[in-house]
Amino acid sequence: MDEHDIFKLITAGVRFTKKSKKEQPTKPQLQPKISKKEEPVKSKKSKEDDQDSTEFRLLAGESTTEPKRKKPKEGKAPSAKELELQKVADQANETRKQFGISALGKRIPPPVASFEALTRDFKLLPRLQQNLLARNFDQPTPIQMQALPVLLQRRALMACAPTGSGKTLAFLTPIIDGLRAHKTSGLRALVLAPTRELAQQIYRECAELTRETGLRTHFISKVSEAKQKHGTECKQRYDILVSTPNRVRFLLQQEPPLLDLSQVEWFVLDEADRLMEEGQNNFKEQLDDIYAACSLPTKCVAFFSATYTVPVAKWALRHLKNLVRITIGVQNSATESVQQELLFVGSEGGKLVAMRDLVRQGLQPPVLVFVQSKERAKQLFEELLYDGINVDVIHAERSQHQRDNCVRAFREGSIWVLICTELMGRGIDFKGVNLVINYDFPPTTISYIHRIGRTGRAGRPGRAITFFTQEDTANLRSIAVIIKNSGGTVPEYMLQMKKVKKSEAKIRAKKPLDREDISTKIRPETKSDEIHKSAKLKKVEKTEKIIKKRQGKEKDLKPKQKKLGKIKVDLKAVDKRKGKASKTRKEKV
Numbered sequence: 001m002d003e004h005d006i007f008k009l010i011t012a013g014v015r016f017t018k019k020s021k022k023e024q025p026t027k028p029q030l031q032p033k034i035s036k037k038e039e040p041v042k043s044k045k046s047k048e049d050d051q052d053s054t055e056f057r058l059l060a061g062e063s064t065t066e067p068k069r070k071k072p073k074e075g076k077a078p079s080a081k082e083l084e085l086q087k088v089a090d091q092a093n094e095t096r097k098q099f100g101i102s103a104l105g106k107r108i109p110p111p112v113a114s115f116e117a118l119t120r121d122f123k124l125l126p127r128l129q130q131n132l133l134a135r136n137f138d139q140p141t142p143i144q145m146q147a148l149p150v151l152l153q154r155r156a157l158m159a160c161a162p163t164g165s166g167k168t169l170a171f172l173t174p175i176i177d178g179l180r181a182h183k184t185s186g187l188r189a190l191v192l193a194p195t196r197e198l199a200q201q202i203y204r205e206c207a208e209l210t211r212e213t214g215l216r217t218h219f220i221s222k223v224s225e226a227k228q229k230h231g232t233e234c235k236q237r238y239d240i241l242v243s244t245p246n247r248v249r250f251l252l253q254q255e256p257p258l259l260d261l262s263q264v265e266w267f268v269l270d271e272a273d274r275l276m277e278e279g280q281n282n283f284k285e286q287l288d289d290i291y292a293a294c295s296l297p298t299k300c301v302a303f304f305s306a307t308y309t310v311p312v313a314k315w316a317l318r319h320l321k322n323l324v325r326i327t328i329g330v331q332n333s334a335t336e337s338v339q340q341e342l343l344f345v346g347s348e349g350g351k352l353v354a355m356r357d358l359v360r361q362g363l364q365p366p367v368l369v370f371v372q373s374k375e376r377a378k379q380l381f382e383e384l385l386y387d388g389i390n391v392d393v394i395h396a397e398r399s400q401h402q403r404d405n406c407v408r409a410f411r412e413g414s415i416w417v418l419i420c421t422e423l424m425g426r427g428i429d430f431k432g433v434n435l436v437i438n439y440d441f442p443p444t445t446i447s448y449i450h451r452i453g454r455t456g457r458a459g460r461p462g463r464a465i466t467f468f469t470q471e472d473t474a475n476l477r478s479i480a481v482i483i484k485n486s487g488g489t490v491p492e493y494m495l496q497m498k499k500v501k502k503s504e505a506k507i508r509a510k511k512p513l514d515r516e517d518i519s520t521k522i523r524p525e526t527k528s529d530e531i532h533k534s535a536k537l538k539k540v541e542k543t544e545k546i547i548k549k550r551q552g553k554e555k556d557l558k559p560k561q562k563k564l565g566k567i568k569v570d571l572k573a574v575d576k577r578k579g580k581a582s583k584t585r586k587e588k589v
């Protein structure tokens with residue numbers, strides 16, 4: 001069954017809804033239940049894949065969590081200390097198994113089961129303890145259970161945990177405890193995130209955790225202000241800087257540099273895989289300059305993300321000594337707390353119908369709607385503006401002030417539907433987003449995981465609907481595998497569809513599909529319209545020729561001829577309407 005046949009099946013308009021096998025937890029539980037879900041779908045391995053998975057196997061091929069303890073010599077009973085150590089190791093492995101924690105590296109400290117144990121065993125800064133306990137979290141999330149003890153020992157860490165599982169707290173707590181109190185020696189901790197919105201969110205969380213500790217956190221909102229806040233005469237003003245790579249590098253490149261990173265003891269990357277992406281408009285180059293400026297050889301380096309790529313894992317293994325790698329659940333998988341649905345909408349026009357259908361059925365705000373570009377975000381916004389819903393749009397072309405207002409309004413609930421691009425795809429923690437709609441199909445599985453991860457956070461249930469058309473079938477299978485591996489149900493033949501080659505997937509990731517505009521208005525004919533229309537006319541004429549050739553079978557060809565004639569009439573009518581519309585527009589102008 002080739003792709004076309006499979007697609008015929010899909011055009012039956014089937015709506016694929018994930019019925020989560022497990023009851024959604026009534027009380028938010030952050031602990032992923034190690035579900036007895038079927039084995040993750042084993043993708044058909046292409047040669048490239050084998051190389052990747054071999055790489056990951058190699059990366060993961062180090063000793064398991066607890067080094068095997070030496071068996072006591074024959075006849076010699078283990079000492080009390082050895083027995084005690086073995087008991088602690090077995091307990092640690094038991095806890096890891098229960099919470100889906102896999103930890104690779106040497107001499108990994110046992111996970112902490114509670115915040116009380118954390119403050120007791122690690123003698124946390126008293127004020128930090130209070131700020132932590134004031135958050136009223138029942139218990140640490142699995143990533144916090146294992147990452148906190150590792151970072152409190154200042155070990156290099158690469159952590160992979162599902163979206164919404166508390167990674168921010170996992171890296172801020174050890175930083176704050178490690179710095180203890182304000183010093184005038186300059187910046188001692190640097191946290192980088194890919195977007196200004198995410199950096200601002202981390203900064204707010206850090207400000208809360210450092211309350212009354214005397215530690216000073218800074219977020220560079222405007223580079224222009226940086227001079228006053230960071231100039232050499234007042235560089236000792238801050239202890240922790242949370243920012244994006246471009247802002248930090250800009251300040252480093254001033255003459256003289258406005259930032260001194262030589263005392264940085266903590267270098268943390270949130271959304272590390274995104275920050276380490278190479279190529280144009282990416283961060284890797286900026287990151288190299290910043291990393292070089294953090295010249296303290298004893299600094300602790302930590303990477304956090306819900307997804308990783310092989311290059312990042314290789315870089316970490318090559319550059320970070322005594323590295324610990326923690327993975328919660330299955331690497332690069334979607335969070336299990338989101339009910340995921342794939343909805344075939346026929347065409348680009350069908351997406352608007354499906355969107356309005358969802359509005360008519362009654363959306364449960366707040367809702368995030370992802371599209372693939374700023375232009376399409378604006379177009380969809382104009383279309384929905386008069387549909388009686390409080391909708392707004394956020395993208396990189398809007399000013400920082402507009403973006404801040406938009407995020408604030410969405411957080412406060414005065415905006416119910418926020419249309420956004422990949423800018424909001426990672427890390428942003430909007431409380432209680434009930435629904436994520438992928439209006440445009442995500443360019444990669446990694447984008448899909450992060451987008452739907454804006455809902456179903458901190459153990460709360462969420463829902464994600466992904467529209468797709470015939471143009472999206474290339475990536476359909478990989479998303480279906482992600483849904484299946486996170487406990488969802490998708491039609492079997494979606495999993496059997498031909499796997500897209502890595503090289504092709506990379507091209508698609510860089511260059512999103514060229515889609516028809518989102519608009520029901522008649523708009524002046526564009527070049528692509530003409531091409532589209534003439535292609536359609538050519539097709540009609542070609543079919544007419546075939547019909548004429550097969551003149552003999554008059555009776556069953558009549559309806560087809562009629563239909564083709566109608567298409568031509570329709571096309572002419574559209575022409576006329578457009579002509580009239582553009583004439584009226586000219587009159588108006």
Ligand SMILES: Nc1ncnc2c1ncn2[C@@H]1O[C@H](COP(=O)(O)OP(=O)(O)OP(=O)(O)O)[C@@H](O)[C@H]1O
Pocket residue numbers: 030137138139140141144161162163164165166167168169305306426427428429453457458
């Ligand atoms: N131990 C905890 N118990 C309950 N909620 C928690 C706990 N730790 C953090 N949270 C909350 O969980 C939510 C998600 O946390 P956070 O934004 O750090 O997730 P994340 O893992 O960084 O997600 P993403 O991968 O999308 O960036 C936040 O609202 C945070 O306050």
